[in-house]
Amino acid sequence: RDEKERLGVKDDLKLSINAVKTLEARYLLKDEEGKIIETPGQMFRRVAIHVGIVELLYDYMKFQKKGIVAENGKKIPVSGIIPTQMEVLKRAFTHLVNEEQLTGTFEEFMNFVQTKPTTAMDTIDKYEQIMRNLEYVPNSPTMMNAGARLGQLSACFVLPVPDSIEDIFDALKYQAMIHKSGGGTGFSFSRLRAKDDLVGSTKGVASGPVSFMKIFDITTDVIKQGGKRRGANMGILKFDHPDIMDFIMSKDSENTILSNFNISVGMTDEFFEKLDADDYIELRNPRTGKTVNRIKARTMWETIINKAWQTADPGLIFLDEINKRNPVKNIADIEATNPCGEQPLLPYESCNLGSINLSKFVKDGEVDYERLREVIRLSTRFLDDVVDANKFPVDKIEEMTRKTRKIGLGYMGFADMLLMLGIPYNSGAALEMGEKVMSFLQEESHMESERLAEERFVFPGWYGSTYQEQGIKMRNSTTTTIAPTGTISIIANCSSSIEPLFALAFVRHVLNGQELMEINRHFENALKNKNIFSEDLMHEVARTGNLHEIDVDPEIKKVFVTAHEIDPEWHVLMQATFQRYCDSGVSKTINLPSDASPDDIAKAYRLAKDLHCKGITVYRDQSKVQQVLYSGTKS
Ligand code: UDP
Known part of the structure; x- marks a missing residue:
């Protein structure tokens, strides 16, 4: 206190x-x-209102489309709508009129608000409640910026980098504006001509993608000072770009070079065919399409694996898998993802995320699917409202995002849920549980998006999409994403994303030289239930963070496994299980102990490809000097 x-x-x-x-x-x-001028509860109220206020527009839409009035609703006093909320309404109104989803003037709409009861207040109250309960938490920018000056609510963006100086520096400017508002950016640099290729206008030579990436990295450093949070980037280069080997080797284990970037090699099936046939990869000049060099696929593969072993970079992204499941191929192919890899996006597309905290849905040793369904429906609706309530930093991003209305609802607290149910993470039962909760999310959020399409309109890019081909009307081109939930899981006090626990107990060094023991609450409860909790035991556990070498109740030892004790294969299997029922991607770090070999990494990368994951990232303990999280104190 x-x-x-x-x-x-x-x-x-x-x-x-x-x-x-x-x-x-x-x-x-x-x-x-x-x-500070608000309480956490008031923060959630602010978010609920600035997002849910657009429900007024949708009640108006229902009235215009079908003459329906929400007889049981409430009337909102127009005088009670504060300027930041009015701004959201005006902006969203204009867009919906331009998209021919609404007609008439803003004054006519305001007149409707003044004279007719609506459901908006009810929905706002429900949004507030699921957030106050920590059952659902939107991504950080939504909480930071709703009702504030920036008004930018999305976490993820992808910007194209076309092969001209003017376009590259436009992308840099957009990146700066996005980072300022707390969003992360992903880029494919594959279109940039190779190092030493010709520059037509000056007859000089090009400096190549890796040197341009350094400018993007520096922009991130500079904006970091004044921005809402540390900006993050994903840099992608396709495996057949002439500079691919420089790119693969660009990062160092001290993390001094390109330190604001995660990097991934953009792979297609062609690479793996060549690898299996022990064949050569032809490296092609992106400007002319001509082959300029060739390299053994195996050599490239081994370099990737060794660098990932040393530095955790590069990861892989599987472009064919991503594009096979791209519902809006009619608009564009996908070349890149956001920084943590969970959100493949079209050029200029953005996505707002939100996560449901599974640890809140275990009641008497069982999953409360009824309540989970309610929360999924509400949070899907919430995220669709965010698309309208959002203030985008760049017009082109606004246009593309409104066209596809991509949203990314996911989970956090999955490991907590398993612990509460007594299921070890590395078990068939855990995979089954993952399959159950994720398929439930996918089905229910799709059903909600279909209902929204019925009530509102299909997303504008629906015409020509795979959904139109299948005759399924959707309000959103995607509804599900498993985000890392790095910060929002701290706010909700649950395990992050679908990751296992990192440590059962650890010592946190606080500023004045004090040490603070932090113990996982499920672990503590389980020990207390068995009457085997003791301070001594906690100090022993905190040395490594796990029970590996501790003689303790075997049942407890089996259930309370941590990230490094779990065989990498289980990590990949879990990722693949969630991916099967996920529209976008799954954020997952395949954690390996420090004594893991490059071959372990090769196996994980290959397994991810074979199990139809959309990408993969590994992290070998202590492979980076500046490691944020250590398990235990023994480091
Ligand atoms: N992100 C970012 N900077 C950060 C953390 C996150 O730009 O410091 C972006 C990035 O695109 C990432 C996404 O936000 O993939 C979601 O991350 P996470 O779920 O950890 O964010 P949270 O909502 O918990 O803050």
Whole structure:
């Protein structure tokens, strides 16, 4: 309590201390002097209203389409709509009129609001409730920016990098604007001509993708100072680009070069065919399409694996798999993903994410699917409203995002759920559980998007999409994504994404030289239930973070496994299981112990490809000098 007050936060939701610290730093609104002016509960209210206010437009749409009035609804006093909310309504109204989903003037709409009851208030209250309960949390920019000046609500963006100086520097400018608002950017650099290729206008030579990436990296560093949070980037280069070997080897284990980038090699099936046939890859000049060099596929593969072993980069993205499942091929092919790889996007597309906290849905040792269904439906609707409530940093991004209305609903707290059910992460039962909850999410969110299409309109890019071919009307071209939930899982105090626990107990070094023991609450409960909890045991566990070498109740030992004890194969299997029922991608780090071999990494990469994942990233413990999370104190 004292510490929360010291931070200036009135915690009306009884959050964890780490959650309060996180909210204090960048989420809760502050006045000119930097004093916090809202409670966490008020923050969720602010978000619910600035997103849910667009429900007014959809009630108006229903009225225009079918003459339906929400007789049981409430009337919203127009005088109660504050300027930031009015701004959201005006912007969204204009777009919906331009897209021919609404007609008439804004004054006519306001007249409707003044005279007819609507469902908006009810929906806003429900949005607020699922967030206050920590059952659902939207991605960080939504909480930071809703109702604030930037108003930018999405986490993920992909920007194209065409092969001209003017276009490259446009992309840089857009990147800066996105990072300022807390969004992350992904780029494919595959269209840039190779190093030493000709520059027509000056008769000079080109410097190539890797040197251009350095400018994007520096922009990130500079904007970091004033932005909402550390900007992150994904850099992708296709396997047949002439500079591919420079790209693969571009990062270092000290993480001093391109430190704001994750990098991935863009793979297609052709690469693996060549690898299996022990054949050569022809490297093609993207400007002319001509082959300029060739390299053994095996040599490239081994270099990728060795670098990933040393530095955790590069990962792979599987472009054929991604495009096979791209529902809007009619608009464009996908060449890139967002920084953490979970969100493949078209050039200039953005996506807003949100995650459901599974640990809140275990009741008496069972999953409460009824409540889960309600929360999935509400949060799908919430995310669709975000598309309209959003203030986009660049016009082209607005246009593309509104065309596809991509949203990404996912999960966090999956490991907590398994622990509460007594299921070890590395087991067939865990895979079955993953399959059950993810297929449920996919089905229910699709059904909700279909209902929304019925109520509202199909997404504008639906005409010509695979959904039109199948005769399925959808409001959103995708509905599901498994995000890393790095920050929002701290806010919700649950395990992140679908990852296993990293450590059962660890010692956190706090500023004044003090040490603070943090113990996973499910672990603590389980030990206390068996009457085997003790301080001594906790100190012993905190040395490594796991129970590997500790003599303790075998049942507990089996269930409470941590990331490094889990065979990489289980990590990949879990990723592939969730991917089967996911429209977009799955954020997953395949954690390996520090003594893992390059061959272990090769196996994981290959398995991910064979199991139809959309991408893969590995992380060998201690392979980077500046590691954020250590398990235990023994490091
Ligand atoms: N992201 C970013 N900078 C960060 C963290 C995240 O740009 O410091 C972006 C990035 O696109 C990432 C996405 O946000 O893939 C989702 O990350 P996460 O789920 O961890 O975000 P959260 O909503 O928990 O803050």
